[in-house]
Amino acid sequence: MSLKDIIAPFSVWKRALEKPYTNRKPIETRPGADRYRGFHQNAIDQCIGCGTCEEICQNNAIDLVPLEGKTSSHGDSGLRPKIDYGRCCWCALCVDICPTGSLGMSNEYIWITTDPEDFRFIPGGESKPWDDRAEGYRRAEGYDLLEAERVEMPMLSFEESQKSFIEMVQGYSKEQAMEEADRCVACGICIATCPAHMDVPAYIEAIRNDDMGEGLKIVYNANPLPASCGRVCSHACEYVCAMKHKGEAISIRWLKRYIIDQIYLGDYKEILKSADESNGKKIAVIGSGPGGLSAAYYLRLLGYEITVFDANEKAGGMLRYGIPEYRLPYEQVDKDVEYIRQLGVTINQDLKIGVDRDFKSLYDEYDAIFFSTGLKDPYGLEIAGEDLPGVQSGLDILDEVTKGKTPDIGKSVVVVGGGNVAMDAARTSRRYGAEVTILYRRREVDMPADEEEIHESQGEGCKLVTQAIPLRVEKGDSTRLKLFFGMAEMVDQGEGQRPKPVLIEGSEEVIECDSVITAIGQEADYSFIPEEIGKNLVFNRGMVQINEFRQTGDSKIFAGGDIANRKRDAISAIADGHSAAKGIDIYLTNFKEK
Amino acid sequence: MVKEKENSKFPPLVDGKSQYDLTSGKYLRVWQGPQHPGITGNMSLELTICGDEIIDCKTHVGYLHRGFEKLMERRKYIQCFPVVCRICVPEPDFNEYLFAACTEELAGIQIPERAEWIRTLNLEMARLTSFLMWIGGQAGSFGMGTIGQWTVTLRDYMLDLFEELTGGRIYHMYMLPGGVRADFPPGWINKLLDTLKTVEKTLDDVELAMMHNAVFKMRAKGLGIITPDMVDKYGITGPNARAAGVARDIRKDSPYLVYDKLDFEIVTGTKSDAYGRCEVRIKEMYQSIDLIRQIVEKMPKEGPFFTKLPNVLHWRIPAGHTYKRAECTRGEYGFYVQSDGSDKPRRTYVRGPSYTHAVALMEHLAIRTNIADTAGLMVSLHTYPPEIER
Amino acid sequence: MTEFNELSRQFQISDLKEQRADLHFFHASKEHAVAVLTSLKEKYGYTHLVFFTVVDHLEKNEFHLTYMLHNYEKHHDMGVVVKIARENVQMESIHHLWPAAATYQQEIREMYGVEFPGSPGLYENFALEGWEDIPPMRRDFDTKEYSDKTYYPRPGRESHDPREYMKENLYPGEAETW
Structure with a gap:
């Protein structure tokens, strides 16, 4: 035992002179850190009630419940997460996985009530003091549990595609399909929107399990034309996909096509019910x-x-x-x-x-x-000169092509209309070497054609003129026809109505062309x-x-x-x-x- | 070991067990725990004493059995991530790291370099924090509560740092398979370095007030001696073994994360009694402070901290099994994970260092110590019951 | 690897698998397992019993006893897996090799029902005082069922599946699949 051992402990008396660590009364409420995982916040209008939070919750703390003022609609189940704080472990995986990004956590950790039932509530649905708090846990940039971007579909380039009638979309490989199928959170929001109510999450799961037979069965339960639908379906499902809120929707249509492409017709009999x-x-x-x-x-x-x-x-x-x-x-x-x-x-x-x-x-x-x-x-244009030779309907052109005939369209074509038939007629005309202009009465956003169709038609060199109203057709000089058209302005029709195109008086332009193809409905x-x-x-x-x-x-x-x-x-x-x-x-x- | 004499007040030992008759009136059975400040966490010691000396010790665990390993059988891999940290309160990060590392190895995932540095930083901070809490127990169990208050305050400063980095004070839930969940908040590194200075300063005081304290020396020296030959018999690891001169440190022997890029020496002692173990631990605290500073200096300043995982809701991991270990404050912490190819682990086994230290070793060391010293002995082994009864 | 090759001349061991350069697993027969462990410890420097546990393969009706040994000289781990049938399961004790093993064996008996004759304190309670059900770590013990039975669920909790709920609300009578 040295003398130092007796004296040394006294040296810490110097601490008596230092500033104490302790807080003086009254104790101030200490706010949680900026990233603190406190009570949840949910942007209730941004939330679509997909239930992915419930799915990932390891403690079974989340229920999906109806909320007053929210009804089921396409793309929104009308349900909202209700959290049982008796079970929540504050891990924030629900925040990380939320496809819409509506769910977050505030930095609030102090909240006292005497009724235990109060600790079960719908964040954002039942007003709480921390609802608008900016501080709290959010998923960090650079960390994500879901993949926002879809697997790119191999496609013919526009240079290639406009030369022939070879299928443009080439289909996923197994790896690509599995990767794309893996993105799905299997919420099932899309089922209600699919007119046939196909069980989309189930057949996507079949792809993940690499069980094509099972996939085919599920598909045929609600759709006996899947090889066609897997290519040209209007895929309403993809517009309501939960993942669309995060980035790109799951390629539901291409995945269905993938299943069908993997199975020979001869094998259907063994798989499907007779x-x-x-x-x-x-x-x-x-x-x-x-x-x-x-x-x-x-x-x-x-x-x-x-x-x-x-x-x-x-x-x-x-x-x-x-x-x-x-x-x-x-x-x-x-x-x-x-x-x-x-x-x-x-x-x-x-x-x-x-x-x-x-x-x-x-x-x-x-x-x-x-x-x-x-x-x-087909509807007619109801304008002067529409019975001149060279004015024909889009459907007739498509019909002739299917029957193996070469349509008489000449070197330049004007397609009137903004639907899928118009796009098809325009792109078919490109494949016969014609210069194509598409005239549409409204704006591009109003076009009823699929987005991809509009994009691809332009990619293949079709020129799009919007807010253009055909006025009359006349015999052309160097070309077969001359189409006169006026420009329109969009007039607001009040709430809930889509704006109406109204001809701007005195505006008149002309295009010389060999054919006018009408595709304004049937x-x-x-x-x-x-x-x-x-x-x-x-x-x-x-x-x-x-x-x-x-x-x-x-x-x-x-x-x-x-x-x-x-x-x-x-x-x-x-x-x-x-x-x-x-x-x-x-x-x-x-x-x-x- | 005390030599057996004919008239010893101790009963004869047969196979290392005392042979005594409780009804003789010579012996008394007392329980220490499960709620007792001298027991680290919830476990209890069933002590048989003769006078004030312990002649038999039986440990009892199970007071907080939450069956983590069983829980994980029903959970997807990502859902195990919030569970594992709860196996150990003072050092949850080791569980997070080891579970993530096992999962990554089985799934064949390589995490970004920066994530490895951040994880290392986190683990060293966890070590320092856990040691700070241990000083509290060690000093308190020998009646020096003031020192405990200093260090527990410092622990809280460390927890503030964890809170700012991870969003949680105790259960950080920060290292998940694929990397870590977030980068450093602005200004955080400077705050960390400032806190380290405060810790260092207080540690100097602790050395004076505790390690150079005549009372502490008298009571701690010679208490619970672990000899080098006991090390493998009882599966002793960490400072408990290093104090006996056994130079084994997983960070050096089988470097994980970025420990091979850091400069440090294994701390060893000459005699593993309560005092010797304290010395090693205090040296390791200085070492941790130094390592954190090295990490801050050497780590890449920017870069990704997370690798994209497959969709965690459907994540299936190829069949296989692996074991990963890391050096926590108490010794070897390890995770054995077996996958059967499904989306849930078939078996997750947690090897906590306290499993061997607090049960078989404690029962052995307690015999013939003074009842007043059991608390100090227990804390000097630095055990945490939750990792015994995972 | 040398250790395995040498041991395999003497004992029934098989299926060597390298998980990492510093971690190998192999299978040993029930009869030879303890002798293999003894050799590893005494002859090959695997002096540290890292852990000893059981993995239940219910579908195969097997318990996989897993011993993990560490060699501090080579910094190498050896996992020895012993497959045994799940009924009336008994295994030789290794407490004579490592006194700490008694704790592992005590716990395994309690959690899996594997018997280790001669192991000290085998029948004392480890973590489960007053447990009467089957050993709880066995895979046929259903924790969910047990917790539902033991702890009544909190009333008032009800969840809805988005797809079912949307069906009820948006297209109750429409095309169902047959």
Whole structure:
């Protein structure tokens, strides 16, 4: 024992003179650090109720509950996370994974109430003092648990693509598909928006599991034309995808296509369910577009005997005759149609009801009729000179190309319209070497065509002129035609209405061209329905009125597709066919007099 | 060991166990814990004493068994990340690091260089923080509460730094598979360096007031001697072994993270009694301070700190198993993770240093010590019960 | 690797796997395991028992006893895995090699029900006083079920699946899949 050991401890007396560490009373509230993980904040209007926070929560602290003032709508479940702070471990993984970025944490950690129930609440939904606090935990830049960008789809370059009708989108490889499928958070928000309510998260999971058979089954549960849909579906699902809030939506359409591309038609039979034994009832389906084929497929599965009547040489309807081959190769339509045919559906081609066969005789011979005849007759421009040679409809051009003819379009073309048909006609014309100008009445954002279509048409060199209203067509000098058009200004129509293009008086421009292709919409032709039956059907602005089972005013007649729904796309027609099949089955099982 | 005499007041030892008869009235059984300031955390010692000397010691754990290893069987890998840190309160970062490192190894993920530096910095800060808390216990158990108050205050300053960096004071949840969750906040490094100065200054005082304290020396010297030959028998690691002159330090022997780029020597002592172990630990605190300064100086000033992971909601890890270890304040901390190829670990085994120190070793060392010294002995082994009953 | 090759001449060991340069795993038969461990400790310098635990492979009806040894000279780890059937499972004790092993064995008996005859304190409680259910670390012990049974759930909690909820609200009667 040295003397130092006795004395040394006393040296710390010097600390008596130092500033103490302790705080004096009254103790001030100490705010949490800027990154502190305190009570949650949720930007309640930004949140879409996808439930990814609930999914990642390791403590089961989050429930998704309805919140007053929030209703389910497309892209928003109407649910909001409610947190049980008796279970929350403050790890903030929910904040990190939130696809919309609505969820955060404040730096508040002091909150006292006497009722334990108060510690279960909906952040942002029930007002709390820290709701607007700027400090608190946020996901840091440079750290992310989800991938915001989609896997790039291999595509032909525009230089290449405009030279031929080779399919432009080349499809994902296995690695690419798996990587893309991995991005999905499997929230299922998209299911409600898909007209056919396909179980998207389930087939994406099948891709992650590399189980194509399972994927095919899931797809066929709600969509019997997936090879076509996987290419040209209007993919409403992708517009509401939770990941779109973070960056790019999951490539749902391309993933569906990937599944179908992996399986040969010959193997379908082993994977998919076969048709029930025939129940002896016969159904006539008029039109072999997506609506008719879908109805035929699901009815056939239930054991009905199906006969499809179609006016064209080949089945597929607008999928074949309205969509150019570079978007949807014919062999893909064949793949879808062929499987339905293999199930035992009879398809009669080149047989036009009302011409080759009487509608009344079908009505008498079959137990029920489903018709989905589509919109065939193009609207005219209703301007002077539209009957001059060289003015033709977009649908006619596409139809001719499908039939192997070379359309007579000349060297320069003006396409009038802003929908997909307009884009298809324009891009098809490019492939025949024409200079193409697209005229559209409204702004680019108002165009009904798919975004990619607009982008790709421009990429391929089509010139777009918006807010342009055609005035008259005249015979040209050096070219076949001259199209005169005026410029429009957009006039606000009040809230909830889209602005209307109004011609600016005195503005007039001219384009010289060989062809004017009109693609401003089509209407249905119901002339094949005889008066005595037609009188029971209700028509409204050119559309057949149907109930939720796609049943018309005549209980034996069901309808669907473009003639019956306003969405006017393939997937809605498929959904109609499916619902009609269910409706027909219910009708024939329960209601029809034996 | 005290030589056995015919008339010893101690009962005879058979196979290292005392043979005594409680009903003789000569012996008394007392419980120390599970709530006792001299026990680190919630565990208890069942002591049989004769006079004031301990003739038998039995440890009891299980007071906070939360079954972490079992919990992880039901959780996806990312969901284990908030769980693991809770296995050890004073040094949660080792759990985070080791779980992340095992997962990364099994999944074949390489983290960015800067993330490795940040992790190393974090681990050294955790070591320093844990040592500061230990001084509190060690000083307090020998009746020197003031010193404990100084260092626990300093620990709080360290926790402030953790709070600013990670968003949490105790459970940082900062190192996750792929890297770390955030970069340094502005001005944080300077604050860290300032805090280190304060810690260093107080440590000098602690040396004077504790290590050069006649009372402390008298009580701590010769208490709970660990001889070098006991080291492997009992699986002793860390300062407990190093104080006995066994120069083993995982940071040097099997360098992980960036320890091979740092300049330091293994601290060893000559005799592993309570006093010797304190000496080693205090030296290691200075070492940690030095290492933190080195890291701040040598680390890349910018760069990514996180590697993109596959979608953690569906993340499946190829089948395999691995073991990773790191040198925490108490010795070898290790994680054994086995994956069966699914999205949840099949088995996560946590090897905490206290497992061997607090049970078998403590039961051995406690015998024939004075009951007043058990608290000091226990703390001098530096044990934390949660890692015993994972 | 040398140790494995030499040991394999004497003992039933197999499936050597290099996880890292400083970590190897191999399998040993139940009968030879303790002899292998003894050799590793006495002859090859693997003096440090890092840990000893069990991995339950319920589907294969196997317990994988996993011994991890460390060689401080070479800074090398050796994981010895012993597969044994899950019923009436018994294993030779290694407390004579490492006194600390008794703690591991005591815990393993409690958590997995593996018996180690002769191991000190084997039947004393480790962490589970008054436990009556099956050993809780076995995979057939369902923690969720146990916690639901033991701790009543807090009333008033209800969650909704977004897809189901949207279906109820947006398209209740529409095309369901058959």
